[in-house]
Amino acid sequence: MILPPLTPGRLIKRYKRFLADIELADGSIVTAHCPNSGSMLGCNLPGSPVLLSLSPNPNRKLAYTWELVQINGYWVGLNTMLPNRLAEEAILDGTVAELQGYPNLRREVAYGSERSRIDILLEGEGRRCYVEVKNVTLVEGGQALFPDAVTTRGQKHLRELMEMVRNGDRGVLLFTVQRGDGNAVAPADRIDPEYGTLLREAVANGVEALAYQALVQPDQIRLIKRLAVVLN
Template identity: 35%
Template sequence: MHYNSIKKGIFINRPNRFVANVLIDGITETVHVKNTGRCKEILVKGTTVFLEESSNLNRKTRYSLVAAYKGDTLINIDSQAPNHVVYEAILQNKIKDFKDVLTLKKEVTFGKSRFDLYFENKSEKGFIEVKGVTLEKDGTAMFPDAPTVRGTRHILEMIDVVNNKYKGYILFLVQLKGVKCFTPNKEMDPEFDAALKKAKSKGVEILVYDSIVREDGLEIGEPVASTI
C-alpha cells in the first residue's frame, strides 16, 4: 500500500482521539488521526511523525497522521491500512494460507455480520477478519490497546462462519517490524482474550504477520509466532 503525498512532522499533542496537533514546516497544524486507539506509547510529544496530505481542498484537516517513530522503530498507525495490505497480499500470493484464490471480495455480509474479506479457491470458501496491531512491549505485539466490544463481537461471529462449513480466519497484521511474538492483551480486555481462545478451539484459524513499514507505505512481512 502506497501513500501519494507524505509530509514529515513533529507530534505536539492529541486533544481527542480524532485529531492531533503537529508541527509541520514550522507551523502548528491540526491533523486527522487515522487510528481511534490510544497509541499512548507511540504518540509522545516530540515524536517524529509522517502525514498523508489530502488532495481534497474541502476537508477540515489538510493532513492525516499515518505513521510515527517509537525509538528507532517506524510504526504505521493507519487503522485503514491493514485491510488494503492483506487484500493486496492475497492477490499477490504472499500469504501461504490463501494461495491461488479465485475470488476475493471486500466487506461481505454473512448472516448479521459483515467481515473484511471473503475468498474462494478450488476447494474452500471462507471469511477473513483483519485486525491491525500497533501496540508493542519488549518485543511482544499485543491487541487490543483499548477495550473493544466490537472486536470481541467479530471474533465470536467468526465461530458461526465455521459452524456453517466455511473457513474462518482472524488475521492480525502487526504494523511494525521486529516483534518476536504476538499475544492477546488480556490485561486490557479479558473478554477479547477469552473470545479469541474460544474461537481457536472451535476451528477458527488465527494468523499473525508483521509488516514492512516505510514513510510512504506498508506491505505484508513475515509470519509471527503467537501465544494464543
C-alpha cells in the first residue's frame, strides 16, 4: 500500500479519542484527526515523531490525519482504516499463504445470527472462509499484544467466528501488526482477560488465529511475514 506524501511533526497530546495536537516542523500547531478509537497504549507519548496526511478537500473540518508515530525507532501504523486493505492486498498477492485457493474475495459482507459484517469473505469450491482482521499497535517486552483496551466488540467477533466454524466454514482471526518490533502476538490478558479466555476457547473450537507483521515506512505499508500467536 503506497502512502501519500506525509508531513512530519511531533505529538503534543492526543485527546477526545479522535483529536491530536501536533507541532509541525515550522513551529506551527495543528489539530489532526486521529483515525484510531482505541487507547493507543504506548503510542501516544508526547514528543513522539509523527507523520500526517493532508486532505485535498478544502471543506474538511480537520485538514490533517495522523497516520504514523515513531516508537523506539520503529514507525507504527495507527490508521485503523488500513488493516483490511493490507490484509486484502496480502491475500491477493500470496503473502498470506494460509488463505490461498479462494477465487472470490468480498469485503464487509453481512453474516451471522447478529447480522454483523465480516471484514473479508473468501469463497470457492463450495466452502467459505470468514476473516476478521484486527489491528495491533501495542508491544511490550518484544511481544505484540491485543487488545489495548477492553473490547466487547472483539469478543462478539470471536463468538461469531465460532458460529461459522460450527456451520462447517472456516473462521480466521487475522492480526495485522503495524510495527516492526513485535516478535509474536499474544492476548493482552491483563487488559481484557475475558477476551483472552474467549480467544483460547475459539481456537480450541476450530477458529484459526493468524498474525502477520507489516513493514511500516513513511511511503508504504505492507504485510511481509507471519508471526506466531502465543496462547499458553
